[in-house]
Amino acid sequence: MNNQYVDLLIVGSGPAGLAAAISAREEGIESILVLEREQEPGGILRQCIHNGFGLHRFHEELTGPEYAQRDIDRVRELNIPVECGTTVLSVSGNRVITCVSASKGFRRIEAGAVILAMGCRERPRGALCTPGTRCAGIYSAGTAQRFVNLEGFMPGKKVVILGSGDIGLIMARRMTLQGAKVLACVEIMPYSSGLNRNIVQCLEDYGIPLYLQHTVTDIRGRERLTGITIARVDEKRVPVPGTEIHFDCDTLLLSCGLIPENELSQGAGIDISPLTSGPVVSDNLETSVPGIFSCGNVLHVHDLVDHVSNESFKAGKAAASFIRNSFHAETRFVVCDGAGVRGTVPQRISAAPQEDVQLMFRPSGVFRNATAVVECGGQEILRKKAMIYTPGEMAVLTLHKELFCTLSDHIITVRIEGEKTNG
Amino acid sequence: MDNKIITCINCPVGCRMTVSLSEDGGFVSVTGNTCPRGALYAKQECTEPLRVITAVIPVSGSNLPLSVKTSGPVPKEKISAIMHLLGNVTVSAPVCTGEIIVPDVLGTGADIIATRSVACEKL
Numbered sequence: 158m159n160n161q162y163v164d165l166l167i168v169g170s171g172p173a174g175l176a177a178a179i180s181a182r183e184e185g186i187e188s189i190l191v192l193e194r195e196q197e198p199g200g201i202l203r204q205c206i207h208n209g210f211g212l213h214r215f216h217e218e219l220t221g222p223e224y225a226q227r228d229i230d231r232v233r234e235l236n237i238p239v240e241c242g243t244t245v246l247s248v249s250g251n252r253v254i255t256c257v258s259a260s261k262g263f264r265r266i267e268a269g270a271v272i273l274a275m276g277c278r279e280r281p282r283g284a285l286c287t288p289g290t291r292c293a294g295i296y297s298a299g300t301a302q303r304f305v306n307l308e309g310f311m312p313g314k315k316v317v318i319l320g321s322g323d324i325g326l327i328m329a330r331r332m333t334l335q336g337a338k339v340l341a342c343v344e345i346m347p348y349s350s351g352l353n354r355n356i357v358q359c360l361e362d363y364g365i366p367l368y369l370q371h372t373v374t375d376i377r378g379r380e381r382l383t384g385i386t387i388a389r390v391d392e393k394r395v396p397v398p399g400t401e402i403h404f405d406c407d408t409l410l411l412s413c414g415l416i417p418e419n420e421l422s423q424g425a426g427i428d429i430s431p432l433t434s435g436p437v438v439s440d441n442l443e444t445s446v447p448g449i450f451s452c453g454n455v456l457h458v459h460d461l462v463d464h465v466s467n468e469s470f471k472a473g474k475a476a477a478s479f480i481r482n483s484f485h486a487e488t489r490f491v492v493c494d495g496a497g498v499r500g501t502v503p504q505r506i507s508a509a510p511q512e513d514v515q516l517m518f519r520p521s522g523v524f525r526n527a528t529a530v531v532e533c534g535g536q537e538i539l540r541k542k543a544m545i546y547t548p549g550e551m552a553v554l555t556l557h558k559e560l561f562c563t564l565s566d567h568i569i570t571v572r573i574e575g576e577k578t579n580g
Numbered sequence: 581m582d583n584k585i586i587t588c589i590n591c592p593v594g595c596r597m598t599v600s601l602s603e604d605g606g607f608v609s610v611t612g613n614t615c616p617r618g619a620l621y622a623k624q625e626c627t628e629p630l631r632v633i634t635a636v637i638p639v640s641g642s643n644l645p646l647s648v649k650t651s652g653p654v655p656k657e658k659i660s661a662i663m664h665l666l667g668n669v670t671v672s673a674p675v676c677t678g679e680i681i682v683p684d685v686l687g688t689g690a691d692i693i694a695t696r697s698v699a700c701e702k703l
Contacts, residue, residue: 309643
């Protein structure tokens, strides 16, 4: 068995892994290895051929492959090795990684620091409790996206989409443009979790109806899907008898949420937050295990890749600091979710942060003309008004680093002041 | 006079705007917007709606299709004609990101350009 040592090992070469590698190298870390299980770097951006990426970071609208290519080019310029076709099997708490590839077989690699950048996966049918038969023709929206955009074939001709997340909306347009008939997009909530832009340009442009407060109540088909039934749901999300609508279709796409992919993190004994399904981290993106960092969608699901890159640059910098100085900042503050707030990241903050701290969270509903409030020991430390706080858009609050030395308590609470509305 | 209701796409607020149009479909006024960007979008959307189109086309000798886009926004009404045209386009490797695949597509002034690079297949 081969044994190898690197200063920094990064798991995943999507936007998070690439940005982390770039920033660690720019901080002077020479020995870096990026492992990627696919045959090419770029992660999920490779199949996101639509445009709209990079407005914050590059001030232009790029497609997914173009956004990824900029980071890939930079990684090559910096001579950072990315080993593709390599699957990481385990990460241990003392930073020993096992991995396997066709060309190099099974390997054991010791690392000075590890950055986890594995991204997320889609919620599958089994997790949705849908009734009906187990026929072919049911795919997650991202799987269909891969088929159409990377492998060049269509998964079906008459399509219904369950869930109105952005990938589902994007696929409604994509399938339509490739000649399929998209009959409906069905959302159980009273609002879509997708961007307005996607509702308009992916559904309304093509006359695809959006059924809010509806869900799938039957799936029919023996070998291949032949049809589905949807029904309206009440406030408790229970189907209302008599409201059924039938669709004849051969394909059902599921766009019902994303789950950070943390099996490796759990194997390393890292604390996982039940709210984000990602690691509990401090303001420097370090997990509960010293020297193991986490960034991007494996930490919490983002809506914008620009935010993923930004977070991952920080993780790369923090990992570099850990490698150089064995610097491990003890955390002092605990961040808690208050009313209207879900899954704030980071969950821990050090006593004297090196940089301003960005708190990111998802509102638990739609709030109009509301205020986000951050408190510590009964004292308000930040207020931010907005015309809208919605679960479809991650809220970001910036706390100045000077602020922390003035706080007497160690519990920081984030909440939203205002009335929840129905969309 | 004709009224049209549209949703603003500039930010998550998603203002529902009512646009008044003249007999010949010309833009008259807009209400319901909460910022000037909304008014600009409403006017553009009701007079000449524009979209960037993205698609994939086959690469001869490669299993991976090539992703492409229009180099700028094109009139929405031309989307299906452009998709139809792209259904008959095939390219050969190598292709570089940014390379023009179809110049001035359907007289829109925009080119169809590659959004990724394809190397020659190794033999």
